[in-house]
Amino acid sequence: MKMKKLMVLLLPVFGIIGLIVFNACKDAPASFSKAVASAGLTLPEGFNAVAIAENTGSPRHMVVTPENDLYVHLAGNKKGKSILVYHVDGDKATLKSNFADFGGTGIAIKDGYLYASDNTDVFRFKLNSKNEVANPDQPERIVTGLLSRRMHEPKAICLDNDGNIYVNIGAYSNICSDFDPDKKGCPILDSAAGIWQFKANKPDQHYGDGVHYAWGLRNVVGLAWNQQDNQLFVMQHGRDALHDLFPQFYSVHQSAELPAECMFAIKKGDNAGWPYVYYDWMQHKNMLGPEYGGDGKKGADPKYIDPVAAYPGHYAPDGLLFYTGNQFPEKYKNGAFIAFHGSWNRAPEPQAGYCVVFQPFKDGKPDGKWEVFADGFAGANKSPGGAAHRPCGLAQGPDGSLYVSDDQHGTIYKITYKK
Amino acid sequence: MKIRYLAVVIFSTLFVADLKAQVKKPIHHSNTAVSVARGKIVYGKICLACHMADGNGVPMMNPPLVNTTYVLGDKEKLITIVLNGFKEDVEINGQTYSNVMTPHKDLTDQQIADVLTYVRHSFGNKASAVKVSDVKKVRVAGKG
Numbered sequence: 001m002k003m004k005k006l007m008v009l010l011l012p013v014f015g016i017i018g019l020i021v022f023n024a025c026k027d028a029p030a031s032f033s034k035a036v037a038s039a040g041l042t043l044p045e046g047f048n049a050v051a052i053a054e055n056t057g058s059p060r061h062m063v064v065t066p067e068n069d070l071y072v073h074l075a076g077n078k079k080g081k082s083i084l085v086y087h088v089d090g091d092k093a094t095l096k097s098n099f100a101d102f103g104g105t106g107i108a109i110k111d112g113y114l115y116a117s118d119n120t121d122v123f124r125f126k127l128n129s130k131n132e133v134a135n136p137d138q139p140e141r142i143v144t145g146l147l148s149r150r151m152h153e154p155k156a157i158c159l160d161n162d163g164n165i166y167v168n169i170g171a172y173s174n175i176c177s178d179f180d181p182d183k184k185g186c187p188i189l190d191s192a193a194g195i196w197q198f199k200a201n202k203p204d205q206h207y208g209d210g211v212h213y214a215w216g217l218r219n220v221v222g223l224a225w226n227q228q229d230n231q232l233f234v235m236q237h238g239r240d241a242l243h244d245l246f247p248q249f250y251s252v253h254q255s256a257e258l259p260a261e262c263m264f265a266i267k268k269g270d271n272a273g274w275p276y277v278y279y280d281w282m283q284h285k286n287m288l289g290p291e292y293g294g295d296g297k298k299g300a301d302p303k304y305i306d307p308v309a310a311y312p313g314h315y316a317p318d319g320l321l322f323y324t325g326n327q328f329p330e331k332y333k334n335g336a337f338i339a340f341h342g343s344w345n346r347a348p349e350p351q352a353g354y355c356v357v358f359q360p361f362k363d364g365k366p367d368g369k370w371e372v373f374a375d376g377f378a379g380a381n382k383s384p385g386g387a388a389h390r391p392c393g394l395a396q397g398p399d400g401s402l403y404v405s406d407d408q409h410g411t412i413y414k415i416t417y418k419k
Numbered sequence: 420m421k422i423r424y425l426a427v428v429i430f431s432t433l434f435v436a437d438l439k440a441q442v443k444k445p446i447h448h449s450n451t452a453v454s455v456a457r458g459k460i461v462y463g464k465i466c467l468a469c470h471m472a473d474g475n476g477v478p479m480m481n482p483p484l485v486n487t488t489y490v491l492g493d494k495e496k497l498i499t500i501v502l503n504g505f506k507e508d509v510e511i512n513g514q515t516y517s518n519v520m521t522p523h524k525d526l527t528d529q530q531i532a533d534v535l536t537y538v539r540h541s542f543g544n545k546a547s548a549v550k551v552s553d554v555k556k557v558r559v560a561g562k563g
Contacts, residue, residue: 150508150517178519244468344477347468384477 039413040388041376046329046417049374052093053086053412059405060105061156061319061393062412063114064088065131068398069096073107073116075154075407083107083116085133088397091414099136105221105393106157106167110200115165117155119148122167122198143167143198143205147191152219158232160225165200166232167210169193170219175239175291176275183292186275193217193274195234195266215271216304217264221341222320222394228334229364232266235317235338236307239278240345242290249296256346257282261315262307263336263359263366273304281310309366314343315353318392318407322361325400328417335361337373339391339404344384354378356391356404374415377406451536451548458537461530465523466538474542482509482516485542494535494549498557501531528554 035042038049057078063071070086070093078084081098106117113124114133123139142165146155152170159165171193173179176186186193191207195214198205214234222235243255250258259278264270276292277300279285286306288294311317319339323332335358342354356374360367379388389406396402402415469481476483484490489511490497504522508515523531531554539546 151519173519241468344471344480345468347471348463383471383473383475384480385471385475385483 035375037376040379041374041413041415043374043415046419047374047415048418049413049415050091051411052088052091052414053095054410056084056410056412058103058407059084059393059410059412060154060407061107062395062403062405063107063109064395064397064403065109066398067131069131070395070397070403070412071107071109071114072405072412073105073393074103075105076103077101086412088414093412093414097133097136099133100139105154108157108159108165110159110165111163113200115142115157115159115200117143117157117167119153119155120144120146122155122157122165124200141204142200142202143210145206146196147172149192152237154221156221156223158223158225159200160232161227161230163200164197166213166223166225167196167198168217168220168223168234169196171274173275174241175245175289177245177291180275180291189215193219195220195223195232197268211268213268214264214266215269216273216276218274221318222338224320224322224336226265226322226364227324228322228361229265231364233308233320233322233336234264234266235320236262236264236272236274237316238262238313239275239289240314246290246296249290249294253349254296255313256349257313259287259313260307260310261313261317261340262311263309263317263320263338264305265308265365270305271303272307273300276300277304279307279310281312284310309359309370311338311340311357311370312352314345316341316343319394319404321394321396321402323396323400323402325396325402327400328402331360332358334364335359336366337394337402338370339394341390341392341407342378342382342384342387351382351384354382354387354390356394374404374413451540454533454536454548455540457530458533458535459541461526461534462537465526466534469518469520474538474544476516477518478514480516480518482511484538485544487511490538491544491546494547494553495557497535498531498549498554501526501535502558528558 039051041049058075059072060075068088070088072084074082082103083100084098085096086093087096102118104118108115112127115124122143125133128134149172151172156168169192179188180186197211197213217236219237220234226233238259238261242250243252260281262279280287286300288298288300317338318341321337338357340353343351354377355372357370358373359370377389377391390408391404392407393405404413470476474484501523505520508517528551532549532551535549
């Protein structure tokens with residue numbers, strides 16, 4: 001009898017504890033490996049994180065050379081420079097140099113060149129035999145004049161093995177209603193909301209010199225070339241405001257969870273369907289968008305590609321990296337790490353994301369459920385303005401260490417594994 | 420026994436906390452207070468998704484409603500923004516915000532007056548109430 005009373009008394013306590021645990025990283029599949037705290041982050045057992053640099057500015061994407069030099073692209077300038085070079089030695093990072101005067105997101109190394117983008121152009125710098133930039137004041141402009149209209153401006157980049165560079169040009173609109181009031185077809189798709197392919201070595205290319213490689217992608221910040229199946233993978237930021245715009249079809253809760261943030265495996269000519277379709281990760285279905293006759297139930301035209309993996313709404317994937325190192329346990333090999341910047345469009349529900357996720361892969365395709373790899377970036381206040389840190393860029397060191405940038409307060413983390 | 424004691428303590432703490440939350444603050448039935456209360460409901464339905472519950476907005480995207488002349492200054496300009504929406508980059512305290520705000524002509528004069536009064540009285544803001552007649556004037560003048 002006493003026990004029963006006790007249980008009744010404790011029920012609300014259990015309920016609250018349950019809620020807290022459940023909300024920790026919402027909808028994450030249960031991960032039973034022990035988590036450890038490290039530099040304020042929680043990681044699976046055996047992993048360790050160190051903040052190797054702090055207050056660097058607003059670091060976006062990064063790349064590491066075989067010599068352990070870490071190139072960091074800042075969103076703006078710090079002391080007038082937008083690319084920082086750190087030499088990393090174990091847990092220590094020393095600022096080696098800084099150069100360039102264009103803030104931006106994209107940065108990559110391929111075939112003896114460092115590539116970096118601002119919101120309209122892509123540049124490259126020749127590297128010497130030690131992968132150092134020889135002439136930091138003389139970038140060569142590869143691509144110029146890409147649209148940048150106040151929304152989804154960053155141009156993320158990656159390169160293939162055949163001398164091409166891929167550039168995201170985000171849609172300067174949430175769902176194109178402002179440009180397509182009569183629903184005759186979104187007119188901005190010819191020059192935005194897609195991926196463009198350019199030559200990696202040809203100066204001053206414009207739209208006309210490039211190939212419109214993929215269509216209907218609202219905004220992509222995380223993209224990477226998968227070496228296993230020699231294919232481009234991108235992470236799309238899904239649309240906002242399903243409930244605000246169509247309360248008759250979507251509850252506040254549905255609007256927080258939908259649409260999915262999607263991973264697409266891209267072939268030339270693919271169309272992911274923005275603004276006409278979105279992906280519902282709870283129904284596992286590509287849906288017709290409500291602006292174009294959808295009602296939360298009608299499926300999309302099958303001519304639009306399905307994602308290869310889907311994640312909860314508004315998590316904001318800003319970094320994608322295929323792990324090819326040998327340091328981490330075998331299951332991570334060739335899988336994908338995704339840096340989720342964290343949501344703002346889930347209010348009044350709690351914000352979510354603000355974590356690095358691992359997506360297992362097999363033979364170049366997602367295989368099995370994703371799991372939260374690194375969490376705790378936001379600290380006590382999981383909100384876009386109040387978060388302590390927000391994950392953005394990912395990079396892999398020559399020894400297989402994983403680097404994560406935080407563009408909120410400029411911390412750079414190095415994550416290592418020890419058996 | 421100890422566990423039971425602990426359970427009672429936890430439970431009663433929760434209960435008291437809950438009771439406390441229910442204790443009503445004395446309401447001054449001034450027009451402004453009533454308008455603020457109604458405005459809070461409008462805010463929750465229309466504004467909160469972008470400007471956030473604390474009025475701090477979202478960095479780079481949705482401007483804060485705190486400590487800015489856009490909110491605390493000229494009422495006419497503020498009403499015009501609600502009616503017409505906002506489509507330009509706005510710099511507030513050194514940060515630029517660039518998301519498009521949709522027009523809200525569909526709201527009644529009363530709703531706009533209430534929500535703006537709420538915003539001008541919340542998040543640490545202290546500015547005069549916006550009256551229905553203020554909104555009407557802007558709407559009729561065709562500025563909104």
